[in-house]
Amino acid sequence: MSVDDRKMYPCTCSDCGKESQVPFQPIEGRDVFCKECLPKHRKPRSENRGRY
Numbered sequence: 001m002s003v004d005d006r007k008m009y010p011c012t013c014s015d016c017g018k019e020s021q022v023p024f025q026p027i028e029g030r031d032v033f034c035k036e037c038l039p040k041h042r043k044p045r046s047e048n049r050g051r052y
Contacts, residue, residue, distance in 0.1 A: 020034040
């Protein structure tokens with residue numbers, strides 16, 4: 001299944017209130033962000049992630 005074949009679900013961004021679509025079923029009570037707001041809410045990746 002390609003990215004274009006994924007089922008998309010309507011949602012409202014918890015940050016800006018914009019109507020959007022996401023490739024997963026949103027769960028009531030959990031925040032969902034549009035692609036513009038999502039980077040503001042992601043935790044920064046550690047440069048040493050996965051290394052010992």
